[in-house]
Every structure is written in C-alpha cells, then in structure tokens.
Amino acid sequence: MTQHNRTLPKGFRGDMVNGFNPQDPSHLSEPDLKHIERRQRVLGPAYRLLYRSPVEISRGKGVFLYDKQGNEYLDAYNNVASLGHSHPRVVAAIHNQLETLCTHTRYMQDQLVEFAEKLVGTFEGELGKKGCAMFTCTGSEANDLALRVARFFTGNSGVIVTAEAYHGNSGAVAAVSPSLGRNSPVDPFLRLVPAPDSYRMPAAEIGRRMAEDVARQIADIERHGGGLAAFIADPVFSSDGLYFDPVNVLASVAAVVRQAGGLFIADEIQSGFGRTGTHLWGHVRHKVEPDIVTLGKPMGNGYPVAGVVLRPELVAEFGRYFNTFGGNSVAIAAARTVLEAICEENLMANAVKVGGQILDGLRGFQKRYECVGDVRGTGLYFGVELVKDRCSKAPDMDCALAIVNGLRDRRILISGTGSDAHILKIRPPLVFTSEHAARLLEGIEQTLRSL
Template sequence: MNTDTLDKPVIGMVNGFDPSKAANLDPALADRIDRRTRLLGPAYRLFYQEPLTVDRGEGAYLYAPDGRDYLDAYNNVVSLGHAHPRVVEAVSAQMGKLCTHTRYVQDGILDLAEEMLPTFGGQIAENGHMMFTCTGSEANDLATRIAMHKTGKRGVIITSEAYHGTSHLTAGYSPSLGAKSPLGTWVRRVSAPDSYRRDVATLGAQMAAEVKARIEDLERHGDGIACFIADSLFSSDGIYSDPKGLLAPVAEVVRAHGGIMIADEVQSGFGRSGEAMWGYQRLGIDPEIVTMGKPMGNGFPVAGIAVRHDVVAPFGQDLRYFNTFGGNTVAIAAARAVFDTIREDNLLANAVRMGDAIRDGLRSLKDERIGDVRGVGLYVACEFVTDHTTKTHDAAIATACVNLMRKKGVLISSTGPGANILKIRPPLIFDASHVDRLLSTVEAALKEI
C-alpha cells in the first residue's frame, strides 16, 4: 500500500458545504451560515452543497422549520430514531430526580453493566468490567491508554482510512481526518479489507501478513505493538462486512507479539449488523477491549468500554483515572432505555430484514455506474465506478447522488478513500415504507444525474 498518495478531503468535507459557494444560496440561508461561521469559527463543517436547516425530529424523520420532512438514512447516533419516546421519558424522569457522577454508590449503573457484560461473550463476559465515558473518542482514548499501559508498548496498528476519534491521542491514529492531520510516529497502517477488489478468500491472511510486517517495523523502531484497533465494519475505509472470521488470523499475529485487540463498536455495535449485538462477533475474535459511542444513548452523551479484568487491572492499580460525568445517572438512564428497546423490540431481526431489502433494491436498479453493493444489517455501501474492469472510483456520481437526494428529501452521505461510496446507515427502527422511499429516491436521483 502506498500511503504517500492518501491525500484526501477532511472527514465531514467529503459530503460537505463549500463556504466559497455561499453566494449561490438563498440570501436568508447565506446570512445564517455567515452568522454560524462568525460565532462558531472555521473548524465547524456543514453537510450538503445546500446546507439543511432542521428544528425537530421524530422517528426516522427530520423536519425543516417550514414542516418539510427529510428521511434520515444516515444519522447513526440516534440509533432508535429521533426523539424516541422511551429514551425521552427515561432521560426526563432521571433528570427530574438526580443527575450526578459515579463516585456515589448507585444501582442504575451496576444494573446496566450487569446486563450488558454477558452480551460481549468470551473472556469479557466471564471476567470483564464496564467503564463509562461521554463520547466514543474518549472511549477509544481510554482503551488505547489501557493497552499501552498493559503492554508497556505504544505502537498502534489501524486500517488505511480509519477514524477513531478527535482527542489528541485518537486523532493521531485517525487518518481519515485528512493528510494535514498528523499521525503519530508510533502508528502504522494496513490496507482495508476491500472485498470488491481483492480475493475474499485470502483477505484475512493478507491482512495478518501486513500486520506482522508493521509490527516488525514498530519493533525495529523501538515501539513494539500495544494494540490493533479496527472499526468492525471498516466504515471510513468503505464499509466492508465480509468475510466472516476476517480478523481471526490478525488476532493470532497481534497476540503472538504481545499486543491487544480493540474492537471499535462506535458505529457497528448495538445491533447495527443485525446478525449480532456487536460487529466484531462476526469477525472471529474475542477482543480484550470493546469500545462504544453515542448510539449507546440514542444521541445522549454516553459511551464506554468493556474490558477484560487482567488487561485493566494494572491500569487501575497504577494510575488515578476518573471521568467526571461519564456514566452519570441521566446518561445511564438513556443507555438503559436504548439497550432494553433493542432487545425487547427485536431490532436486530429488523436490521437484517430492512438491510437486506435495501441491498436487494439497490442491486435491482442494474445501474452500470454501480460497481458493488455490500454491507450487513442496516449498514449499506453502494459503490460507484467509472469502469467495471478497472473499478476506478467515481466520486462525481456519489457526490451528485447524495446532494440530489437531499433536495428530494432523503439524507445519506458518502465515504471511502475515493469518496465514491454511498453511506446508508438508517436508524434501527427503519420500516418497509422508509425502505421504499429511500430506494425510489436513489433511483430518481440516478436517472436525473
């Protein structure tokens, strides 16, 4: 893999508004965007060539101030859909009762941890712990620190376009933040498991061989390997769900060199794959640490890690760690409502049915510009290419499709190193009517482009 060529847009700008085009907008909208830039600064980004103004949400829909609805097939943070009544009720009731940190004895956080830990299976279920944070970036930051402390090493291996957070540490191993966002000298990248361009049968062995080579390079430079961390659906790399068992040979290599496996479940966890509660459970590994993010609370700031006892014990003994409001009582109420709803409403099975319907519908379009449709559960990739033989990225079609669909009232985004892949990631409560609207809008957009 030639990492020197990986100069691409900043995350959030692949499908982003270009401020230099503000003169093309309605004057009232342009004024609001100017005010936003003046007050919030230049680092904040907006989606879509024509940014969207919203003032409320319900279920799978967002609503503009004029009442127009937009089908939200992208926003993974609200995993149960916008303003889910069960989460709203739980948060409101707990906020009216008590909102405080974890340094008092309280049953809510213990009850949630007790119910969640068995779902991870393996050694975490047998002898693991939960630690709560406010964001996925914090969770990945904490997991990496624990791995570094446990191993006494600092090397981190990631996939080529990975995104794992925006803290100083996690940004250092999130290449999808852009070529001008520096990676740590202790970071090494391996190729994404591109099941469209490479032989699926040998992907696991190829990735393991690359990982071994990167570990040897880290050892030569005096770092060694602390951990291999991967988003279990390789979201920023282009969304790859096959083959099952992909990471088993990788885990074997990592552990042979004393490293730790971290499964980043911020985007792929909580039933997103439909086949399991956690995405890594399809990939043939029993990770030492699992990280989670804001889908855990349907958008309320709650996240965390699940970690084996023997991995976190030295960290807990040697260091003073706390997260003032990670796992606060209101956050735990939100997380409990989400976790219970996923199980009681059988949303894993729904993710399988609706996800299969979306993929089948996209394939049935038989559009020559579509090179591949893939994914699992309610995580769908639709990749555009200029030629089926060379499989050359076609970012222009993807960008046009995303923005035309926004004009037609359906929200998705794009991803991948070539910005040529539609990223479709609906809430777990998506139903057949939502699928029909999504597919008909994709079809209409492609006909119009």
C-alpha cells in the same frame, strides 16, 4: 483524503467532499447565506456543514427530521439516534432520571452496577464472563481510554490501524485516525495497513493478506526499537469504505497481534448495538474475542454516553479512573433504555428484514446502472461503491457526490465514505420500516436516472 479532485472548485479540499463549499454559495437563499456567515464567524472554519445546500433542522421524530418550514427529511444516515429521533422511551427515561438525580460514579448507585452487569453480559467468551465496564461521555473518549490502557498494560507505544480509519477527535485518537486528512498529524508510533477491500481482492485471500500486512508493520515497529500496544479496528471498516464480508479476517489478525504482545481493540462505535442485524456486536460476526471493546454513538440515542468493556487484568494496576459525566445517573438511564428497546422491540430482527429489502433493491440498481460497481451491506448498514467503469474499478467521487446531493434535494439524507469519498454510506435508524425502505430506494433510483 482524495487525489481525484480535478472537478472540484478551486480551494475545495477533498475532506470537504460531502460538505458545503463556502467558496461556492451562490445557489443559496439570502437567509441561509446570513445564517452561514454568522455561523462561520462565531464557530470558526473548522466546523463543517453537510451537503452542497446545507440542511436547516428544527426538530426530529422517528426516522424523520424537519426544517422550520415543516419540510420532512428521511434520515438514512444518523447512527447517533439509532432508535430514531426523540424515541419516547428514551426521552421519558432521561426526563424522569433528571428530575430525580444526576450525579457521578463515586457514589453507590444500584442502577449503575445493574446496567454494567447487563451490558457486560451481552458479550461472548471471557468478556461476557469476567469483563468489566468503564464509562465515558463519547466514543472518542472511549477509544482514548482504550489506547491508554493498552499502552499502560503492554508498556509499548505502537498502534496499527487501517489506512482510512477514524477513531475519534481527542488528541490521542485523532493521531491514530488517518481519515482526518493531511492537516491532522499522526502519531509517530502509528502504522497503517490496507482495509480488507472485498471489491478488489479475492475473498479467499483477504484474511491471510491482512494478517501478513499487520505482521510486517509489527516488524517495522520493532525494527525501530518499539513494541506493539494495540491493533484497533472497526469491525465493518466504516471509514475505509464499509467491508462487511468475508468475516474470517479479524481472528487471524488478532492472533498475530497477541503473538507480538499487543492487544486487539474492537471499535464498535459504528457497528455495535445491533447495527449489523445478526449480532449485537460487529466483532462477533468475525468470531473473534477482543481484549477491549469500545462503545459510543448509539448507546444513548443522542444522549452523550459511551464506554469500554475489557478484561479486568488490563486495569488491575491501571490506577484511578474518574470521569465526572461518564456514567452519570442520566447517562445510565438513557443507555439502559436503549439496550432494553433494542431487545424488547425486536430491532435486530427488524434490521435483518428491512435491511434485506434495501440490500435487494441496491443490488437491483447494480444490475441496471453501470456506475454502481459494488453493493455491500448487513443489517441496516450499506455501502454502495460508485466507479467510472467496471473494468478498472476506478473510484467516481463526482458521481457519488451527485447522488448524495441529489438525494438531499429529494429530502433523503445519506453521506459518503472511503478514501475517495466515492462510496455511499447508508445507515438508517433501526426502526426503519418497509415503507421507509421503499421511499429510500425510490429516491436513489430517481437520482440515478437523473444522472
């Protein structure tokens, strides 16, 4: 993922930059070393731990995680538990449904149909009026299904994504996830376009440039005898470095894609369910109507449930779809409760309010610390870009790594993103309060001072 790895320990790959380096364990305690040794033996080397000093977690409650000694960690990273860990309404819904029934979608169940109607009704335009929902267990499965549908409907194989996109870990979607690194082979029909880098490109040109880049890649696919099936994008470009604005980018891209006979897929796995604060779905900020929307991570607040919402004609002749656990009774109970809680607990308004407090604080750091090159955010999602100097805007991965691990040592959890892992990725639960925001900002400032 990164070319700037001169200061990393020998053998420490760039795609491990936010994680524990097994070749440098000397600073860890004996119990931690034994646990990691057992873990590596039984789970294998492909599993990774976060942070230079991995965090041992025993339980979670609200915005906090706790280790076995009872130490409290402020979780400003985990989008899976978007309502906070062990949210009481979701726990009760899962418990009550599991006591009653857990079965698949081949039986008539009112709650399945009612939730699908409610979910589809949250969308705008044709999806909201005529769309249908298909349920999976994970976001990877959702993107895999979306890709299958797009290729079946168009009869084409070509896919276009942004340069550091991540869309999942099944075989099909890992092959369209260039952020997985050099050792993960990409689909021969995949083409890449640069992300809409608002830090390095004039805002007025970003939409035009991206549409032109997509058009060039479509022409390249066609020149090689193929056709375009889909363009897939996360509306906030999470893995590329978090680019929230401008919001006139995706509509022009979608127009180019459709003109070529392809479908526009909005991957809402990270940006959906109120994360951006102003809208339930990230693509609405761009005033674009996708052909397919994929959902995941926060949908069940930790329970594995995901899905797609799409135009019904796309699957009119698709054939049989069945997923044993996708959309099972417990999954639907969890998802229904999450959607209700977002609305009834005014969590989007909270994301705007508390997110504004955090964004103001981060922009204050930008004024005071030269290494903070750019601050981007909306709702409760933020990217902080660390640079070696503001003239060259050269990425500073070492600085970002020091901040991520410095915060971990202060028991505040965030991570990094971007092609050089030099962008702080801050993504607190939607139940974050002003007090939690103050603690997060204080920890960041202490860490910046220590550098």
